[in-house]
Amino acid sequence: MPNIKPYKLLCLAGLLALSALSLFACAAPATGYKPSGLPGLVAFVSNREQNIHIYTIKPDGTDIRSTSSDNRTVDGLPGWSPDGSKITFSSSQSGKYEIWTMNADGSGRRKLTGLPGRCALPRWSPDGSKIVFTSEVLSTEGAKYLELFVMNADGGDVRQLTDGSTWPVEEEPQETHLAAGEHSHGGRNVWNSVPAWSPDSSKILFASNRGGFSISPILYIMNADGSDQRNFGLLIGVDASEPDWSPVTNQIVCVRGTAAKGDIWVMDASSPFPTLTARKVTENIDDNRSPVWSPDGKQIAFASDADGKKNIYIMNADGSNTRRLTYGDAININPAWR
Secondary structure (H helix, E strand, O other), X not given: OOOOXXXXXXXXXXXXXXXXXXXXXXXXXXXXXXXXXXXXXXXXXXXXXXXXXXXXXXXXXXXXXXXXXXXXXXXXXXXXXXXXXXXXXXXXXXXXXXXXXXXXXXOOOEEOOOOOOOEEEEEEXXXXXXXXXXXXXXXXXXOXXXXXXXXXXXXXXXXXXXXXXXXXXXXXXXXXXXXXXXXXXXXXOOEEEEEEEOOOOOEEEEEEXXXXXXXXXXXXXXXXXXXXXXXXXXXXXXXXXXXXXXXOOOEEEEEEEOOOOEEEEEEXXXXXXXXXXXEEOOOOXXXXXEEEEOOOOOEEEEEEOOOOOOEEEEEEOOOOOOEEOOOOOOOEEEEEXX
């Protein structure tokens, strides 16, 4: 082993630290970010009224409203536009799951995609110009991949960002209902899914099983055009999924755990070692999923089976003051907060 002087090791460590800081310089709160200013509203997916539709509810648990009366369609996986006026979502209305938009009350439905595979998990960029989403891709050999795509907010200029075919083959996972919200990583091989935008709309954070992490996925980050795909975090990968990035506090909320039991964690996006800043904010034996920030970054909405069935809950960002929003025998999942 070469004899490296201690001061040279210190210089090397310093260079690594500076490199890490430069890599994460993009992870800063959005300059001039302002919430929509509209009254708070949580969109969520529910099978109440014998269908699977998107509903809205006030953060105090009152005024539940459905966005659809069409029992022939399945709507799910909602996300708000930055101005709070529209919802983007996945729907079976056209006969296959595509990405749609609608007004907050369910009017003005418009289909944006027309890809061969099922589309889901749309997320509007904070600057309002783009929507990132997932879609199934079938290779010439018949293998199915779940990939990330991006398009203009009006549905134009659709581009594929990830390519799972370049990674090792995985076992066939169990299919789940794509639009209903129990995130399907359907098909086989590598999946890239559950995207979240950085506050300045320049980066996309996402979960993937690339590299063989099929049981506990890892968070990755890339530029908005799909370039520079790498682990989120220097040296130490972040084993997590379902991230959401607060433009106010520059913190990331995510799910860590197993397929049977997930917990909600919060970590600092600005750190080159985000895992070292991770803090678990749910302390129970239940399954907690789909965390999203409130517009002011002070609260988190999430789905949990703490009371036997999946319902929507709200808690403070530190995990305190947990309160239940939805009740009844229905399954309520996938909150999105404006």
